[in-house]
Amino acid sequence: MTTNETADAAEPASDAPKRPRSGRATIYDIAELAGVNPSTVSRALSRPGRVSAKTEEKIRRAAAELNFRINPMARALPTGRTMTLAVVVADITNPVVFRTIRGAERAAASSNYTLVIAESQESGSAEASAIERLLPSVDGIVLATTRLAPEVIADIAGRVPLVAINSRPPGVSSVVTDAADAVSQLIGHLVALGHTSIGYVAGPPTSWSSAQRWEALLAESERHGLAVVEIPSGSPTIEGGHAAYRRVIASRVTAVVGFNDLIAIGIMQEAAAAGVRVPDELSVAGFDDIFGSELIVPALTTVRADLDRAGAQAVESLLAQIQDGRPREDAEPMPTELIVRGSTGPASARPL
Amino acid sequence: MTTNETADAAEPASDAPKRPRSGRATIYDIAELAGVNPSTVSRALSRPGRVSAKTEEKIRRAAAELNFRINPMARALPTGRTMTLAVVVADITNPVVFRTIRGAERAAASSNYTLVIAESQESGSAEASAIERLLPSVDGIVLATTRLAPEVIADIAGRVPLVAINSRPPGVSSVVTDAADAVSQLIGHLVALGHTSIGYVAGPPTSWSSAQRWEALLAESERHGLAVVEIPSGSPTIEGGHAAYRRVIASRVTAVVGFNDLIAIGIMQEAAAAGVRVPDELSVAGFDDIFGSELIVPALTTVRADLDRAGAQAVESLLAQIQDGRPREDAEPMPTELIVRGSTGPASARPL
DNA sequence: CTGAAAGCGCTTACAG
DNA sequence: CTGAAAGCGCTTACAG
Known part of the structure; x- marks a missing residue:
């Protein structure tokens, strides 16, 4: 009621045929202007070619003139799309x-x-x-x-x-x-640098990718005869990295791989705060190559994927x-x- | 046709009343189950209190049993919301x-x-x-x-x-x-450090906030008797900062303020590449306090807003x-x- | 308080 | 190729 009155008041004072409340043109308006049936308008607009060229042209013209935009909600109802x-x-x-x-x-x-x-x-x-x-x-x-x-x-x-x-x-x-390939590249790099004991700071326990990376790391450890250890992080964030730091140090690994760059950055920050030099005393790497990985000092070694x-x-x-x-x-x-x-x-x- | 056949094939082989194609319950299903009119269901669900307590209860029960979710598209049509x-x-x-x-x-x-x-x-x-x-x-x-x-x-x-x-x-x-306040704080800080000529690397020419910040800077320059210069950046990105760097240096300012942190970071990177020490030879500041501002070395002075x-x-x-x-x-x-x-x-x- | 009807703006068999 | 009709799933005056 109120709504209608307001809408009416807003209408131009002409006695044009009832306008849709939205103020937008509908296929009925087009049909009227083009002198065809609304269903024909619908066809012309939704699947061109199903209507004679000249009718289609007429309809397009009318649609353009009325500045018609199809109402996706209305279309969704009958089509389910x-x-x-x-x-x-x-x-x-x-x-x-x-x-x-x-x-x-x-x-x-x-x-x-x-x-x-x-x-x-x-x-x-x-x-x-x-x-x-x-x-x-x-x-x-x-x-x-x-x-x-x-x-x-x-x-x-x-x-x-x-x-x-x-x-x-x-x-x-x-x-x-490709977790296997990503981890293989990274571990190859670390092994080449002489690392033999590597820590992995995991993401959330429910994370499939974190599990994948850890599995891949296990496989690599066998291949290269490495000592590897998984360390929980709590969350895949900088704070997660902070939280994991003590365990990283306690594990005596010489290199640590974070589930993602955020965790790796958190670890680097804690290392800096503790006076542990990266990479001299501890190598750190992550995954994702996020913005910021290049900014931090030293810049972070990481594995990039095209997200x-x-x-x-x-x-x-x-x-x-x-x-x-x-x-x-x-x-x-x-x-x-x-x-x-x-x-x-x-x-x-x-x-x- | 095809669609319908597929849908039918997917239906359980019972001869239940025709199910909506979506497979979801509608208010008609609820109405039937609760033994009321669909319009009553609609009322009960959309504006509780317009229906007797016990009918409402019946309807809610039925809705829950059918796992009813209202279809927002269908609702949008008559309401326009x-x-x-x-x-x-x-x-x-x-x-x-x-x-x-x-x-x-x-x-x-x-x-x-x-x-x-x-x-x-x-x-x-x-x-x-x-x-x-x-x-x-x-x-x-x-x-x-x-x-x-x-x-x-x-x-x-x-x-x-x-x-x-x-x-x-x-x-x-x-x-x-509050651009005026933001700039005033920042300039106050720079003035206290002894800076008297300050560059502003602008954002896009169409950016209202960039214009605001520049205006505020002009006002501050009068107040503190500073030399200020506006330098274009092309884009509000790290690349924009890179692009602006030469002009910054050419302007001989001792401090430069980027329209945002991205630009400021770009400037710092170029400075580092050119061997210009920040902040000893050039002070740099930005706006926004984005992720990364704290990571870069030296960490970026900036103005934070609660975005x-x-x-x-x-x-x-x-x-x-x-x-x-x-x-x-x-x-x-x-x-x-x-x-x-x-x-x-x-x-x-x-x-x- | 509740039912019956009309309508929101489209689409799509069904005829012709 | 095109018209007339029914329907998608809701809402909302209008009666009672």
Whole structure:
């Protein structure tokens, strides 16, 4: 009532046929202007070629004149296609995830899809409920988070097209980076420098990639006859690195690899605070090559993956899945590249 | 056809009443189960209290049993409320903007709104068209970008609730940081160190905040009797800082302030490459206190603003505007805080 | 308080 | 090729 009155008051004082409340032109307006049936307008606009050339032309002209924009909500109702995708992440602030988001956003936009982003900061249950909330309004989901159990993810994937980034839930499409190769490059570098005992500061216990990297490290340790040790971090952040530092030192390793650059940076900061020189007394390396890795002194040795591309690839795979109605064959793990910088150096016994 | 057959094939082989294609329960299912009219279900679910307690209870029970989730698209059609907000940014990668996005996302989520993000990397026209595309599917827009002319923004604001971040288009709601105070703090610090000639490396020519900061700097220069010079950067990035470096040196200033930390970092990198010591020969400062400012050596003196809060505040203001139907009174400019670190020091003539 | 009806802006078989 | 009709899943005056 109130709403209507307000809307009416805002209308121009002409007695034009009733205008939609939004003030936007609809296919009915076009139909009237072009002298055709609304259904013809719909056809002309949504699948060109199904209508005679001259009618189509007339309709296009009318649409342009009325500055017509299709209403995606209205279209979504009969078709069930919302033309929007969701990406759910644990923490937008993490440099790794926003690169992924950017890649995803671009791929989505270039296919005329809209991207909504959901951050699930809190618990895994918050995450699940965010997904639940989004479900009816999206055509698919990119899951770039570590909080959900594989079975839960598989379950969601049963209800909506989904692709996971950096995890491989059973039966679910995913895009991952090549952990074995990444770790192999990094360890090769460290071994060449003479390191024989290496620490790995892990990411969250639920993180698939962290587990992968540790597994790869175990494999490398056998190959090279290394002593390796896994150290928990609490969280994949600078603070996580701080928290792990004492255990790193206590382990007497000569080199430490962080699950990600954030952790590695945290470790370097603690080392600096404790007067332990990097890399002379302790070599440090990470993964991701985030902004800041190059800035810190010494600059951080790390393994880079093309995260933008991972995000884009996830969206492309998702779109294909939406098209075909069934999950797409997973692509190869994405290649990685070792970036050697100043934080790693020759092994040398640290004075006790 | 194909679609329907597929859907049918997927259905359980019972002869249950026709299920909606989505497989989700609708209010009709609830109505049937609860033995009431669909309109009653709608009322019970959307505005509790308009229905007798016991019917409501029955309906809730049925809804829960069917695991009902309202379809936001379907609701949007009659109401015109999509429950989604858009935030449009120039570059997601910019640390400043993703902090803002995070704040916006949280505020939106806590009001049960969904946030879609649009990146407009390219030209201002790409930006305008992205907005155009989003317009029908959102209830409001947060504009955190620098590419659009104030009149264009004002025009868009006439068609959809909008609030701008870090610009003040005429007649448009906005949230901005307190440039005058920020610059005053920073210049006070530099003056105390003995600097009398200061360079300002600007952001994009279309950037309202960059202009604000420069204006404030001019005002400060009068107050303190300083020589100040504005230097263009091309872009608000590290590369922009690189590009501006020669002009900075050529200007013979003893201190330089970047429009943002990215530019300041770029300048520091060039200085390091050229063997110019910071801060001994050149003091450098920035704005934003991004991740990385603390990592670089020497750590960057900068002015911090609470960007998360800015994003959240923009969303709140937008929501109020959507409620009331008219723009909300702008809040005070947000306070800022000077963070003094190692990149600024006493003025000293640089050897030619 | 609740039911029956109309409508939001599209799409898509079904006829012709 | 195009029109007329029904329907997508909701909401909301209008009656009772």
